[in-house]
């Protein structure tokens with residue numbers, strides 16, 4: 316039964332087993348220009364809720380079959396932003412209070428006053444609107460600073476997103492280099508996902524932890540009887556990845572012999588299974604990654620120069636996290652949300668002093684380390700609540716301080732030149748943050764003249780735009 320009104324903008328669902336309630340609300344809400352849909356039991360209500368967007372739900376607490384509390388829980392699990400007003404009979408106030416604890420927005424007792432329920436509905440609709448606006452703003456914000464689940468607002472990450480978009484549709488081989496934990500695999504997946512191969516397989520092979528002979532048979536497969544133990548013919552990963560993408564991770568680790576075979580696949584687009592004489596043609600896009608400097612390996616003769624040039628058609632360099640500290644708050648928020656969701660925790664915030672520790676810490680393990688630290692803090696803190704400074708491991712807090720004061724010499728030594736540059740950059744960032752990006756005022760704080768500061772900003776790649784506001 317629909318009581319549609321052409322002028323109605325807000326859509327309301329009434330779930331109540333009493334016919335008379337539908338008549339009462341029908342005329343009351345109809346007059347106000349709302350659209351009202353009717354359901355007469357919990358099951359019907361849930362089905363309607365699932366198939367239509369409602370701005371507000373009026374839900375009777377006492378329903379035959381599924382009771383109102385159960386329906387409330389299911390509605391909220393379908394849409395955590397759903398605004399539900401419970402309708403209760405006189406004498407069940409306690410249950411109604413419990414319902415508001417379980418996520419109901421408000422309740423009213425029968426018989427109700429028209430003006431009162433209309434105010435409640437109006438407020439509920441307003442809350443719904445604000446929440447939805449907020450939600451969409453957040454989504455937009457996230458879309459702006461993320462790309463296929465890679466998060467980053469720093470200019471280096473932003474230009475990387477553009478590069479990924481440019482290279483993804485092509486068939487070019489891409490070499491992704493960067494320290495451990497900087498997101499190389501994530502980028503490889505994004506390239507695949509944004510290409511027209513997205514529906515075909517993405518096969519990641521870690522060349523670092525598989526022994527050479529095994530890696531060879533993994534990549535190229537073998538013919539039955541090729542060696543003892545080859546009891547049946549096996550497809551190689553290049554065949555499995557046909558029409559898709561193969562990602563050769565830690566490529567710097569493969570042996571010289573295997574490098575020669577790989578070069579052949581890249582050049583000829585065909586290969587042979589071990590022990591086979593026939594060649595197999597494949598259409599596979601090759602992506603490779605390394606956290607070692609391949610050029611250095613070429614110089615020392617551990618990596619074939621011709622293979623290096625074949626792989627290095629397009630190079631994507633992943634900046635270490637300490638070089639793009641602007642991304643830390645965004646990444647922290649991203650991981651907090653992700654980990655809280657995975658652990659069914661309410662999303663928590665992070666205290667200012669705690670964020671300062673994250674900003675000062677040098678992150679040798681890059682984004683992976685940040686993700687691990689946040690996961691540990693959330694999982695180990697029993698109550699939830701905002702993340703505070705003392706929930707971090709003490710080594711981390713002191714490491715962040717050591718870097719700031721730079722008076723400690725780490726066990727493994729330190730590049731003085733880099734430490735000094737980091738120290739300079741840190742202070743410049745702090746001065747710019749305090750002055751909202753005003754370089755003249757920042758220069759005064761640092762007792763520099765403005766030209767010198769500006770030169771340093773350029774040389775140290777400080778992103779002033781990130782500091783304002």
Ligand SMILES: Nc1ncnc2c1ncn2[C@@H]1O[C@H](COP(=O)(O)OP(=O)(O)OP(=O)(O)O)[C@@H](O)[C@H]1O
Pocket residue numbers: 464465466467493494495496497498499500501502606646649682683686
């Ligand atoms: N910019 C980012 N946004 C969101 N998550 C990220 C980002 N960069 C890295 N991560 C996350 O950090 C972890 C490490 O990333 P990834 O495995 O891609 O790094 P890697 O460079 O391949 O590291 P390694 O060299 O150690 O293999 C992953 O869980 C990944 O999802």
Ligand SMILES: [Mg+2]
Pocket residue numbers: 499500564
């Ligand atoms: Mg990796």
